Amino acid sequence: MPLSFPILDPVAFTIGPFAIRWYALAYVAGLLGGWLYAKRLAAKADLWGTLRQPKPTEIDDLIVWVALGVVLGGRTGYVLFYNFSAYLQNPLEIFAVWHGGMSFHGGFLGAVLALVLFARSRGLNALALLDMAAVVTPIGLFFGRIANFINGELWGRPAPDFPYAVVFPHAGPEPRHPSQLYEALGEGLILFIVMAVAARKFGFKRPGLLGGIFVLGYAVARIVCEFFREPDAQLGFLFGSSVEGLGGGITMGMLLSVPMAVVGAAFIVMAARGYTRPAKTVEAA
Template sequence: MPLLAIPFPMIDPVAVAVGPIAIRWYALAYIAGLLIGWWLAKRIAAKDALWGPIRHPAPLDVDDLIVWVAFGVILGGRVGYVLFYDPAYFAANPLEALKIWHGGMSFHGGFLGAALAIALFARSKALPALPLFDLASAVTPVGLFFGRIANFVNGELFGRAGDVPWAMVFPHGGPEPRHPSQLYQAALEGIALLILVQILVRMGALKRPGLVGGAFVAGYGVARIVGEQFREPDAQIGFLAGGLTMGMLLSIPMLIVGLVVMAAALRRPKPE
């Protein structure tokens, strides 16, 4: 081990074990993200002044919405991982796709699953979809933060080899000291993005449907592209053409779509 490398803090991925039942930090991260996001979304939905005359979800709607979004994230995240990151393996072993407890989730797939769930929920409740999407976007960075912290605890999705003073030797990353890219991504996708969308909410952006949602989508695209500069590509994929990674490739459309949605929201006249 290089003398200047920081040893990886060997945290047991199992938080609590009672007999054969094991609760992992990864599961607790999902639960914490959903519960805190649910609480924050209810607070935002309850403040009519933030929305102005825009028809928006009530706090009781959030109680139902969180269930729809949770299923959308889990199903979409797994399907996205199967299709985007290892389709050949799952084509040869289709039953493995059902074993979600073995790990393997894609944010981009989860995002598409959540977006579909929001659209279906809006239709079932006869609510406008864009305010729902804005509300979900205002709290999603909370879940992203906890998810990246769980990646770090598991020692997975580690960074590329580097010589920075805070480089770590990860248990599954070989002897080279590496960037703790999970922490970088937690700071970018979680903390920085949460600050951005919350500032927009406080500045009245919810009165322009689509503005907060577009800012989140574009902001995530930027944060993920930056974070991918330090993250080791998935072993089964490696680098793509031009030095791109799969994460970058999937985030570029998010950046473009987010900017288009923001521009469309700003072109609409602000409601009085």
């Protein structure tokens, strides 16, 4: 028997006329957890070598820049890649973020741009700052996917024979993979552990290395999870078609993750060979 979707209210609590949703709290938890973890990483001198460590006050400012980059980039990415024709017909809906619609890939690019601009404005090494962000980002990914599950959105593909399949309230009577939880595990918890171990082993002395590990790791986890996730209704499968239970079609999430994997692998190779280290660090080595 499939599992019934638990009765979960997308609204966590209300304050007068304002409804505070779990999805918003997930963003807050991710940003707050990332901010606290980043402050700890920035305070450890042995992780930075000859690179200048960000000051505690700079981390406080950085979180604001990243939050804006994630929200603006995530919304822009969703509009452009996932539902452009609908927003073209109703442009004002672009600003109705409370109706949902965020793209990780867009939010990722927005955060990268914010980090690079912040690093240049404060005289910090941009790649090392991106490395630090890569270590803390899985926290937000984990909470975000849990919020997707609570909202009963972004559900998985039909799985009639899977013992832990879930019947989602807005996805018809078919039992489906709880793909949101798979993503919380792969893109969130597992990637968090991988990044924490890599940060302890390598630190930020090889700028771009940890960022490359994160980008490659996320791309692999996302592509794997996409085999269990139902593609967006307005897009469907870009190539191929679904196979019952697992599926064999190519989705937008897969397609956008391929260049991420290539870029991640390239940065790992360049950082490992020392191409990304500042001149003074290379001379000292």
